[in-house]
Amino acid sequence: xxxxxxxxxxxxxxxxxxxxxxxxxxxxxxxxxxxxxxxxxxxxxxxxxxxxxxxxxxxxxxxxxxxxxxxxxxxxxxxxxxxxxxxxxxxxxxxxxxxxxxxxxxxxxxxxxxxxxxxxxxxxxxxxxxxxxxxxxxxxxxxxxxxxxxxxxxxxxxxxxxxxxxxxxxxxxxxxxxxxxxxxxxxxxxxxxxxxxxxxxxxxxxxxxxxxxxxxxxxxxxxxxxxxxxxxxxxxxxxxxxxxxxxxxxxxxxxxx
Numbered sequence: 001x002x003x004x005x006x007x008x009x010x011x012x013x014x015x016x017x018x019x020x021x022x023x024x025x026x027x028x029x030x031x032x033x034x035x036x037x038x039x040x041x042x043x044x045x046x047x048x049x050x051x052x053x054x055x056x057x058x059x060x061x062x063x064x065x066x067x068x069x070x071x072x073x074x075x076x077x078x079x080x081x082x083x084x085x086x087x088x089x090x091x092x093x094x095x096x097x098x099x100x101x102x103x104x105x106x107x108x109x110x111x112x113x114x115x116x117x118x119x120x121x122x123x124x125x126x127x128x129x130x131x132x133x134x135x136x137x138x139x140x141x142x143x144x145x146x147x148x149x150x151x152x153x154x155x156x157x158x159x160x161x162x163x164x165x166x167x168x169x170x171x172x173x174x175x176x177x178x179x180x181x182x183x184x185x186x187x188x189x190x191x192x193x194x195x196x197x198x199x200x201x202x203x204x205x206x207x208x209x210x211x212x213x214x215x216x217x218x219x220x221x222x223x224x225x226x227x228x229x230x231x232x233x234x235x236x237x238x239x240x241x242x243x244x245x246x247x248x249x250x251x252x253x254x255x256x257x
Contacts (some may be wrong), residue, residue, distance in 0.1 A: 005236065092115060112164075191250065193250065
């Protein structure tokens with residue numbers, strides 16, 4: 001059976017941990033040459049080295065998706081290494097729970113929007129320049145169920161930047177998907193439910209809050225990073241050749257109720 005990403009080159013931001021890490025391993029196992037990009041180069045190298053140890057083809061790049069020059073450099077570095085870019089996974093993301101404690105609400109909002117929304121836009125901007133030259137490409141943005149619905153009661157004061165940023169990713173995906181379709185470039189997004197990663201650790205470490213969040217998912221549990229990676233594989237591959245501008249909920253039924 002042919003590998004689903006055989007001969008493809010995939011650039012994965014936020015590749016040093018969580019969903020990005022799982023995606024790097026899965027994509028490599030499906031034949032992709034993988035560029036693991038992360039703000040923390042040691043984390044990126046650890047993942048890339050592990051992929052290579054498993055028989056895959058991977059390199060690590062450092063970069064901050066909130067910095068325009070870094071976004072351009074990550075795409076250029078991918079093309080320099082492998083000659084093209086077929087898949088971009090915009091997995092880098094933050095939550096204001098991890099912002100510096102001394103920051104006020106505006107600083108936290110700007111930081112979250114700058115990485116989750118603007119960062120995905122800038123990475124896509126530079127990747128699309130290369131994809132247009134090739135006449136093909138697939139972008140998978142990492143949105144969230146919280147980009148489709150509001151936070152559960154008590155989890156937001158209405159000014160929480162995370163749902164604002166992920167809602168922006170949802171609409172950006174629609175707009176890019178329509179605008180780039182005739183260029184042979186597909187743009188889709190995943191909207192994961194709450195998933196066990198470092199990003200949710202502060203929530204799941206609280207036993208009562210953990211159980212409350214679990215109760216929001218009809219399937220009765222939270223997601224695992226590899227389950228989100230499998231959905232990314234589908235959207236990135238030719239199996240999804242007639243899908244663009246879509247926002248796929250991978251959420252254990254969260255948004256169906």
